[in-house]
Amino acid sequence: MASLIACPHCGPRPKEEFTVRGDAGITRPAPDAGEDAWYAYVYLRDNPRGRHKEHWHHTSGCRRWLVVERDTMTHTIYTVTDASAEGETA
Amino acid sequence: MADFALLHRPALAGAKSSSFGAPSTGARITLTALPEGHVLHVLAARGSGDLQGLIPRIGDGTPHAVRPYGPGQWFVIGDAALSAAEIFGKTPLLDGKASISDQGHGRVRIGISGPAVEAVLAKGTAVDLALSNFPVGHSAMTLIGHISALISRTGAENFELLVLRGFAGNLWDELIQMSLEFGVDARTGK
Amino acid sequence: MIGAVHRDPIAMRYSAFSVFLNALRGNKGWTPAWRSPVPKNHYDVIIIGGGGHGLATAYYLAKEFGVTNVAVLEKSYIGSGNVGRNTTIIRSNYLLQGNNPFYELSMKLWEGLEQDFNFNAMVSQRGVLNLYHSDAQRDAYTRRGNAMRLHGVDADLLDRNAVRQMLPFLDFDNARFPIQGALMQKRGGTVRHDAVAWGYARGADSRGVDIIQNCEVTGIRRENGRVVGVETSQGFIGCSKLALAAAGNSTTVADMVDMKLPIESHVLQAFVSEGLKPFIDNVVTFGAGHFYVSQSDKGGLVFGGDIDGYNSYAQRGNLATVEHVAEAGVAMIPALSRVRVLRSWGGVMDMSMDGSPIIDRTHIDNLYLNAGWCYGGFKATPASGFCYAHLIAKNEPHETGRAFRLDRFARPDDR
Ligand SMILES: Cc1cc2nc3c(=O)[nH]c(=O)nc-3n(C[C@H](O)[C@H](O)[C@H](O)COP(=O)(O)OP(=O)(O)OC[C@H]3O[C@@H](n4cnc5c(N)ncnc54)[C@H](O)[C@@H]3O)c2cc1C
Numbered sequence: 001m002a003s004l005i006a007c008p009h010c011g012p013r014p015k016e017e018f019t020v021r022g023d024a025g026i027t028r029p030a031p032d033a034g035e036d037a038w039y040a041y042v043y044l045r046d047n048p049r050g051r052h053k054e055h056w057h058h059t060s061g062c063r064r065w066l067v068v069e070r071d072t073m074t075h076t077i078y079t080v081t082d083a084s085a086e087g088e089t090a
Numbered sequence: 091m092a093d094f095a096l097l098h099r100p101a102l103a104g105a106k107s108s109s110f111g112a113p114s115t116g117a118r119i120t121l122t123a124l125p126e127g128h129v130l131h132v133l134a135a136r137g138s139g140d141l142q143g144l145i146p147r148i149g150d151g152t153p154h155a156v157r158p159y160g161p162g163q164w165f166v167i168g169d170a171a172l173s174a175a176e177i178f179g180k181t182p183l184l185d186g187k188a189s190i191s192d193q194g195h196g197r198v199r200i201g202i203s204g205p206a207v208e209a210v211l212a213k214g215t216a217v218d219l220a221l222s223n224f225p226v227g228h229s230a231m232t233l234i235g236h237i238s239a240l241i242s243r244t245g246a247e248n249f250e251l252l253v254l255r256g257f258a259g260n261l262w263d264e265l266i267q268m269s270l271e272f273g274v275d276a277r278t279g280k
Numbered sequence: 281m282i283g284a285v286h287r288d289p290i291a292m293r294y295s296a297f298s299v300f301l302n303a304l305r306g307n308k309g310w311t312p313a314w315r316s317p318v319p320k321n322h323y324d325v326i327i328i329g330g331g332g333h334g335l336a337t338a339y340y341l342a343k344e345f346g347v348t349n350v351a352v353l354e355k356s357y358i359g360s361g362n363v364g365r366n367t368t369i370i371r372s373n374y375l376l377q378g379n380n381p382f383y384e385l386s387m388k389l390w391e392g393l394e395q396d397f398n399f400n401a402m403v404s405q406r407g408v409l410n411l412y413h414s415d416a417q418r419d420a421y422t423r424r425g426n427a428m429r430l431h432g433v434d435a436d437l438l439d440r441n442a443v444r445q446m447l448p449f450l451d452f453d454n455a456r457f458p459i460q461g462a463l464m465q466k467r468g469g470t471v472r473h474d475a476v477a478w479g480y481a482r483g484a485d486s487r488g489v490d491i492i493q494n495c496e497v498t499g500i501r502r503e504n505g506r507v508v509g510v511e512t513s514q515g516f517i518g519c520s521k522l523a524l525a526a527a528g529n530s531t532t533v534a535d536m537v538d539m540k541l542p543i544e545s546h547v548l549q550a551f552v553s554e555g556l557k558p559f560i561d562n563v564v565t566f567g568a569g570h571f572y573v574s575q576s577d578k579g580g581l582v583f584g585g586d587i588d589g590y591n592s593y594a595q596r597g598n599l600a601t602v603e604h605v606a607e608a609g610v611a612m613i614p615a616l617s618r619v620r621v622l623r624s625w626g627g628v629m630d631m632s633m634d635g636s637p638i639i640d641r642t643h644i645d646n647l648y649l650n651a652g653w654c655y656g657g658f659k660a661t662p663a664s665g666f667c668y669a670h671l672i673a674k675n676e677p678h679e680t681g682r683a684f685r686l687d688r689f690a691r692p693d694d695r
């Protein structure tokens with residue numbers, strides 16, 4: 001994981017100020033979506049080797065949820081955006 | 091619920107209060123436990139737009155009373171203790187665009203100043219505190235070591251730290267440690 | 281299950297006579313312990329991944345199930361993955377029904393392994409102690425210990441004084457986390473990890489298994505809904521059955537057949553200190569923070585903590601975890617503050633969604649899956665290899681590994 005995450009609100013900060021939540025690419029199904037949809041949502045993961053979008057919380061900073069797109073192999077961070085800009089996910 | 095009165099004891103009442111570290115140099119640090127007056131947490135309502143101009147209405151008018159720390163989030167602080175009624179009385183001033191919660195019980199202010207103050211705080215935070223980057227009136231929520239705190243610049247050589255009450259004593263001790271090379275006068279006001 | 285040693289070709293090769301003869305010839309006559317064969321066009325079974333599990337699977341396929349036309353394809357060199365990166369702890373102190381018998385089978389296999397594959401794997405049953413620091417933790421460990429005993433596994437609940445006798449240097453009176461005692465499994469301990477890979481590799485190779493290193497699988501070829509072979513960095517290789525054992529890279533291999541897994545890849549770090557005189561006789565785990573430690577025969581303290589916590593395929597972690605591990609270590613053993621760390625490294629592991637592994641068939645008839653070993657798969661190596669070999673050879677799960685179904689998250693009842 002990269003040492004710095006550039007928060008769109010606070011600027012570059014050490015990754016220790018942030019808390020990872022996990023995959024930002026999955027969308028919570030409707031309550032009645034059925035077992036298969038819920039199984040996929042709760043258990044199955046793309047787990048890519050390469051570009052990956054994740055939710056990170058700037059816990060010790062602005063306390064906003066962010067979407068960090070990064071490479072799980074090289075640690076390069078491509079984009080960091082406020083999660084609200086992504087619309088409804090997870 | 092108000093069956094018995096809570097006894098208010100300042101968080102830093104029992105903290106170290108003395109002079110520590112290097113004997114007098116030109117760069118001494120001063121640590122001050124600031125009055126536990128009021129700390130108001132203000133959160134903007136969704137989609138309420140830019141409220142920067144609105145928030146000072148609920149402050150006490152002193153400089154740097156309003157401390158932004160993220161989108162739609164502010165702390166408004168002051169030396170005077172406010173009653174619940176006084177706090178509720180401020181809500182209409184925000185035109186329904188933001189809400190106020192009293193954090194007076196939860197957060198404590200520490201003043202830190204001196205010619206070497208930037209060097210001391212740089213030991214704990216990655217935020218660039220150079221005056222050119224972090225001018226007077228600027229605030230940043232960040233980690234100081236392992237403790238989250240809101241750093242606000244109140245003068246060329248003066249900062250205030252707003253920290254969760256339970257961590258105040260620990261941060262106080264760490265700030266003394268971080269200041270030892272310059273010499274530090276820690277004052278809890280007892 | 282343990283084969284007669286005298287029939288083992290390896291036993292002949294390393295007989296006292298052979299060792300003596302080679303010594304006379306200045307030890308110049310030894311040949312590599314396993315071959316570097318050119319891949320054949322077709323194998324009955326191809327195993328992807330030359331880690332502990334892949335090699336053990338090949339070994340038991342050949343030795344116990346008579347399946348010898350087998351290739352193990354390893355993208356790097358064998359032992360370069362987690363089998364050579366882990367902290368070598370073995371134990372069978374599991375609580376749950378589906379887990380306990382499996383890890384106990386593994387423990388029994390460890391106990392006979394060196395004789396079985398005739399390799400010194402330095403199996404050391406030095407005892408594993410899990411410290412407890414509160415009444416609630418003691419109760420939880422009592423329950424675990426009872427569950428172990430009900431399964432016929434050894435377990436002892438030690439009080440504070442008993443632990444103090446064994447490990448006097450622990451910080452018993454830590455103000456926040458005083459040590460109240462420990463759950464101990466005497467038969468737990470450590471095993472030299474590389475030797476496990478080498479022992480299984482040599483044993484498999486000598487029975488005809490081709491171990492093909494520097495051979496990365498890049499694609500899986502299918503015809504009529506069945507796997508017919510794999511694309512590799514050394515060309516196409518055909519097979520009748522394909523078995524995945526790629527540990528931290530299970531997802532990348534499963535992606536080749538569009539199979540989505542209940543797995544995330546995470547990094548776990550480990551550390552070794554400078555060599556010290558012997559002072560930690562057992563494996564000890566802290567109950568109030570992420571830290572565990574043992575001392576290697578070279579004297580280095582081997583220790584680790586928790587995963588870094590974010591998805592990663594990089595075999596390195598962050599300093600914040602290093603700091604946490606160091607803090608927790610010093611909280612448990614204050615004297616560690618004077619010890620210098622020599623090396624640290626990371627390994628990428630499959631973290632499954634319930635912390636348990638998967639040994640199962642898949643949606644493709646002749647494709648098998650061994651994955652999700654999290655940070656505890658080294659101790660499982662013998663049983664995993666044995667049960668997986670059973671599954672591949674007989675197309676039927678071994679009784680002991682039956683609970684590790686791939687579809688258990690979707691269909692919890694074991695029908
Ligand atoms: C730091 C650390 C400490 C640990 N400590 C312990 C412990 O104390 N006790 C314990 O029980 N467990 C421990 N574990 C867990 C244990 O190491 C693993 O669960 C176990 O080793 C995984 O099985 P393996 O040996 O087959 O994996 P590996 O050795 O990783 O084997 C998988 C192999 O597959 C190969 N591969 C991947 N993709 C391809 C491809 N496309 N083509 C060809 N080959 C491929 C890899 O190169 C690798 O060699 C630890 C893990 C780590 C990282």
Ligand SMILES: [Zn+2]
Nearest residue numbers: 007010058062
């Ligand atoms: Zn931020």
